[in-house]
Amino acid sequence: MKTDLTLGYMPLTDSLPLLAAAQLGFFRDQGLDVTLQEEVSWANIRDKVIVGQFDGAHMLAPMVMASTLGLGGLNKPLIAPYSLNLGGxxxxxxxxxxxxxxxxxxxxxxxxxxxxxxxxxxxxxxxxxxxxxxxxxxxxxxxxxxxxxxxxxxxxxxxxxxxxxxxxxxxxxxxxxxxxxxxxxxxxxxxxxxxxxxxxxxxxxxWQNAPNKVLGVTEDWARANPDTLDALLRALYRAGAWLDGNRAQAVSLLAEYLPVDRRALAPALLGHTGYRPDSGDAPEPDLLVFHRYLANFPWVSHGYWFLNQMARWGWLPGDQDLSAVAAACYRPDLYRRALADTPLPGQDWKGEGIHAGPWRLETSQGEIGMGADTFIDGEEWQLRSMNFLHQSAP
Amino acid sequence: MSEQPQHTRVMLVDDTPARAAMLEQALTDCGFQVICRMASAQGLMKQVAEHQPDVVIVDIESPDRDMLEHMTVLNQHLPKPVIMFAEQGDSNTIDRAIRAGVSAYVVDGLNPERVRSIVDVAVARFREFQALRNELQQTRTRLADRQVIDKAKALLIQHRQMDEDEAYHAMRKLAMDRSQKLVDVANDIVSVLGLLAPKSQRTRDQ
Structure with a gap:
């Protein structure tokens, strides 16, 4: 099993799962020796993952699909086996x-x-x-x-x-x-x-609790290093749980990596939009979610929505089977393999835009609380409308 | 081959002036036309529209790369040809370029051989520049190492009543026994004896 890894990240609040896993020894506990490398551009992140300079990286979710479809500057099939956060x-x-x-x-x-x-x-x-x-x-x-x-x-x-x-x-x-x-x-x-x-x-x-960053690796790398990928996902999962439970410490941890005023690091992590002119004092704990609401599960419906929007703006060449592309890029099967002893949903897709408030989801370990997922315009994405031919995991 | 090469127009984006100058010289020597050299991609879109380069060579550590990526999307709506990374098929060239720290955006349709030779020149110059920088770094490190070793030696002489030769040999032996570098042993000695020094000074003062 490959244990020496280099992971790339952009210095942003939502890179915290990687930073925390490194700082708190979660990678080490999984037998991984991880070097984190800060990057200056998303294009670099993608390119270095593709040529193998990085084993994986903090990545923009739609970038995974763009590279797989050949839309970027450098292209190779990339996958998202793990979601790093919602919102943020x-x-x-x-x-x-x-x-x-x-x-x-x-x-x-x-x-x-x-x-x-x-x-x-x-x-x-x-x-x-x-x-x-x-x-x-x-x-x-x-x-x-x-x-x-x-x-x-x-x-x-x-x-x-x-x-x-x-x-x-x-x-x-x-x-x-x-x-x-x-x-x-x-x-x-x-x-x-x-x-x-x-x-x-x-x-x-x-979009409430919208997906944002993922762990991105090449499809080839995931196939060649299954045990390493499992270990990586388990370390990140632990980091996500820690982050949702220790927000104040997370601010301090982030401050070591991000050279900005601590007061600007706090709002998203502590859940108060003090910076929104009309927000008053009402707390908004879900501004950035690292773990709860099954935040780390790579819902194929998330990938589908991104692809649907990319098609909407005319960025996708020709006729694409969006559900097939989404299922090739978003890989809940790998998540399920690595995190078999955690709560797992029965399906890889869920309806988006249909839950206006908290709701319950049945998992392999009983019901768990989920967050709202509605859109600004009230658009609903029912499962039947998503044409998900590839709903069952391969 | 003499008719087309002279007209390959290259734009450089690099905030390291020395390297940009080196690269420009090398490309010019190879018969390419460097039409524009920029320290940052600020206003890049305007410059590209104005100069119509065939290739844009960018320092991979430039945060402006994402702006170039954006142009590849935008260009679907513009009459200008799509700009893309080197020759898509030639993964070897791309791989070498990225590892050397250079990335190239190429107008679609440019002769692949031409692209490769431009990228080759850029990669060679980036490597050369990196080598120079490393050498400088090594020289600095060696100098710093020697200062630490001298300081450790002086501390041993002062605290252990050794002469210079004995101090040096004691350090060498310790390094061999612990299979460490001499400078690491010297660092340990400085940190331990360096702490003692002011304390013993204090004791004497009291």
Missing amino acids: NGMTLSASLYRELESTTRGRPGPASLKQLIEQRKLEKQPPLVLAVVFPYSSHNLLLRYWLASAGIDPDRDVTTVVLPPSQMVDHLRLGHIHGFFAGEPWNAVATADGIGCCVATGRDI
Whole structure:
């Protein structure tokens, strides 16, 4: 069994499962000697996983499908055998733009007020607003586009989208190069703490408990190293459980890796959107979920939704059998193998957008609590509508 | 072969000026036209539209890579050809390039041989630059090692009443017995005896 591993990560709050597993000795307890390597771009993460410089990495879920389908700069079949987190990202607009929206809206500004502003700007012959995302094939970009489209804003024509590294978002916002961004924490909290931006929507406002990052490995690597993969998943699972139970310690642990003000690391981890202008003191414990709600299970329906959105925006070549691609990339069978002694659901798919509040799911170890999964526009994705021919695990 | 090569237009994005200069020289020597050299990809999209390069060579450690990736998606909606990573089929070239720290974005349709030779030049120069940097690092380390060893020697002379030769041989023997490097033994001695020194100083002061 291969025990010396190198794993890549981007310095973000949701890289914590890897950081915690390394710091707390969970990798070592599984017999793994893991070197973590910080990366500067998502493209690097993907490329280094593909050429074998990394055994696996903290990865954007849609990137796994994009690389498998040959849409990226470098392509090879990648798989997601494990989900690292739900939520943990959000959208920030420049403080001045936010105030402008506020002045024209009753209640909390949302996509509808942005639509109004965009139409106004068109009449005044002003250039389109510039919004930044971290990578084209990311839950960030897909959630941003979903949010815009929910109010009739065309993400390709009505705004200009650019790509920036997460760590540069706040500076570009400060310099006025962009009007807003959609990025992972802590960058929304940093922009707010600096008084430069206001969070107009968290990922949760668009899709509650939306999938975000996964552990990405090549299909070849997973096939060649089954025991190592099992050990890796077990270490990460333990880290996820620890993170959900020890949020305050998680802030301290993260502070060792991320050179930003601790006050900006806390909101997502401690579950208070103190940075959202109108949130008051109401706690939001589900801003970022590492473990509960079966958060680590790689639901094929999550992959399906991402693919469906990629098809919606015309990014997929030809006719693709989305459910087949989703089932090839999302690999609950590997999760089930590694974590056989943990609660496992009866199916690999679940309906999305159909649970408005907490609900119970029957698992191999009795019922467990699940989180809401509704969308901003109330769209429902029933299992029968997803055409899941490949529902049973291979 | 003389008609087409001169017109392969290369854009460099590298925030290490010395390396960018080296690379530009090497590419020019090989008959490529370096049309633009940028320290960061800020405004890259505009530059690409303006200069219409055939190849963009980027330092892999540049966070701007994701912006180039975005252009591959965007280009589906633009008249400009798709930009992609080197030659998709040639995994060997890609592999070497990534390990050397360089990545290439190539306009679709450019002669694969031409692409490979550009990437080869870039890889060689990146390696050369890395070697220089490593050498400098090694020289610095050697110097630092020697300082630690000298300091350990001085401490042994002071605390154990050894002469210089005895101190050196004691350290060598310890290194051999513990199968450690001399500098590691010296570091241990400095940390242990270095702690003692101020204490004994204090005792004497009282």
